[in-house]
Amino acid sequence: MNTDLKKHWDSAYGTNDITKLGWYEASPEPSLQLINDCKLPKDARILNVGTGTSTLIDELLNLDYKNVIASDISGAALEKLQNRLGSNKNEVQWVEDDLTNPTILSRIDPIDLWHDRAVLHFFTEKKDQNAYFSLLKKLVKLHGFVLISTFNTDGALKCSGLDVHRYNKNMLLDKLGEDFKLVEDFNYSYTMPSGDTRPYIYTKFKRIN
Ligand SMILES: C[S@@+](CC[C@H](N)C(=O)[O-])C[C@H]1O[C@@H](n2cnc3c(N)ncnc32)[C@H](O)[C@@H]1O
Numbered sequence: 154m155n156t157d158l159k160k161h162w163d164s165a166y167g168t169n170d171i172t173k174l175g176w177y178e179a180s181p182e183p184s185l186q187l188i189n190d191c192k193l194p195k196d197a198r199i200l201n202v203g204t205g206t207s208t209l210i211d212e213l214l215n216l217d218y219k220n221v222i223a224s225d226i227s228g229a230a231l232e233k234l235q236n237r238l239g240s241n242k243n244e245v246q247w248v249e250d251d252l253t254n255p256t257i258l259s260r261i262d263p264i265d266l267w268h269d270r271a272v273l274h275f276f277t278e279k280k281d282q283n284a285y286f287s288l289l290k291k292l293v294k295l296h297g298f299v300l301i302s303t304f305n306t307d308g309a310l311k312c313s314g315l316d317v318h319r320y321n322k323n324m325l326l327d328k329l330g331e332d333f334k335l336v337e338d339f340n341y342s343y344t345m346p347s348g349d350t351r352p353y354i355y356t357k358f359k360r361i362n
Pocket of ligand 1: 158162176177178202203204205206207208224225226227230250251252253269270271272275312
């Protein structure tokens with residue numbers, strides 16, 4: 154576990170009103186649209202990596218998904234999300250782990266859907282990117298889906314005070330390799346609580362091998 158990074162994120166969530174965070178979404182509409190289009194059964198295993206306090210978890214439970222796994226390096230974030238969910242928190246599997254050095258995630262059962270919004274772009278070093286994609290390839294089932302939304306190549310250079318690595322769809326295709334095909338992608342302008350906008354790319358891939 155990268156303890157400096159964990160401290161950074163625990164402090165971001167511990168000291169701020171979560172609805173003022175620069176990545177807060179009252180409703181994660183683009184993610185919900187992409188997930189809905191996957192037409193997964195309600196018992197599909199859905200892993201949300203770098204969940205933070207995302208409202209996606211509330212929405213997935215509202216939609217009656219039964220096997221949601223919420224993971225993050227920040228225990229403080231997961232605890233805030235659990236408090237918001239109340240007793241519904243028991244419907245979710247919680248995993249505090251580091252995507253760049255996974256010790257628990259690497260041992261979970263295969264999944265039907267990998268969802269990442271605004272996490273991958275924080276991995277600026279090749280070794281961390283490689284660890285992320287090798288975990289993804291280990292976990293996503295054949296015919297499973299990968300949804301990644303990240304800062305676009307014309308997006309911001311920093312988020313939460315940290316440098317980011319920006320992507321376009323071809324860069325993501327390159328990282329995923331021939332076992333995945335691109336199903337859909339679109340540009341999306343996210344409006345932060347401050348009113349500023351951030352250009353994202355949303356992508357959906359399907360595992361074909
Ligand atoms: C910008 S926030 C996005 C949170 C959430 N996905 C959302 O859309 O609201 C980035 C998240 O990635 C998590 N994160 C950063 N580095 C991580 C790592 N190495 N392993 C797991 N989670 C990480 C942070 O704790 C934070 O919750």
